[in-house]
Amino acid sequence: MTARDLVLGRIRTALGDTPAAPVNVRREHWPAGSDAADLDLLVHRLTDYRATAHRCAEDGEVAQVVDRILGGQRIVIPPGLPRHWLPDAVAAVTDDNLTAEQIAAVDGVVTAAAVAIAETGTIILDAGPDQGRRIISLLPDVHVCVLRTGQIVADVPSALARVEPRRPLTWISGPSATSDIELNRVEGVHGPRHLHVIITP
Template sequence: MSARDEILGRVRSALRDAPAAPQPDRTYRRTSTMSEDARIELLVDRLVDYKAKVQVVGPDQVADRIADLLAGTGDCVVPAGFTAAWLPADNPETGPRIKTDGPESPLALAELDGADAVLTASAAAVAQTGTIILDGSPGQGRRAISLVPDRHICVVEAAGITELLPEALARLDGTRPITMISGPSATSDIELERVEGVHGPRNLEVVIVRSRRA
């Protein structure tokens, strides 16, 4: 028997006579009828309030906008599976220099720390809270790449934006490594002095992509 099995066995034994946990109250609102434009507007408002930089583009403008954001950048980490059509040309002389991080060839921590930026997609976003959600799927990568580099550029597609958190959670696989991002990394001490970049990127830039209109 492994230590894990032994510990879980003790927990089950201790809880054997415990009363069943009551079902949680689910009368809270779990769906919305906001239009795409309204959801984007609300998400932008929340992200800007959190000191993120946000740009809203059409589906055919993503590559050009990312190229503008990465102009003059050195090393940029991109997770395996990121949409290739959104990537600027790899230019070792003038940048950006694209470094792909994937399960088969993960970058070393020193390479992540030395990168100028990381570029990822997202699994979902919650307009009401200004939260972007990554779940480690292709194009989003492992958690470390969105935490170590000091600049995170994240692409959010309008189809993945919900108004409410329960809506977003219903779309996710809860067994995946979920990361929720609400603005750049920031914390405050007891005197409310704001410090940025302590446990994640100091700079968050979001590119919101509208759905293709008929």
């Protein structure tokens, strides 16, 4: 008998007849959330996380903001991204199963979002057609995320009620950063160094 067999045997004995964990999570046990989202709070949290928030009075302004951020550069976009969000000044490459090297070679990415949480300043992507594969939001240095005001909720329970837990969810709170190395903040280790959130009606 190996040490591994011994340890696993002891675990099985300790667990005894413990029933298996349920496959389906019963959402009715989660605390009720609030849909009364505070846009100013979301912007404050985003800024606190060193993201840049841009407010648009109308959807037609999104392309102008994207132009200011990524104009003249090469970007990757998910297949379902609304084309009117893109200015003529960007060279957009649609992700049709691009390789990691091809994605890493572009200057930025523009995606939509599934939901945003005002209380925590968190954006959630669920790999929908306008958000694409998780990899495209991780490799480029600049992530521009377009968020509609109707997608903003107040708190985490409200966000969980809107997303499908079996989808590949990416939770983003500011640009990628870590302080693991001698407690010095380093940005861009696990994803984009720059996050721009464009909020549109």
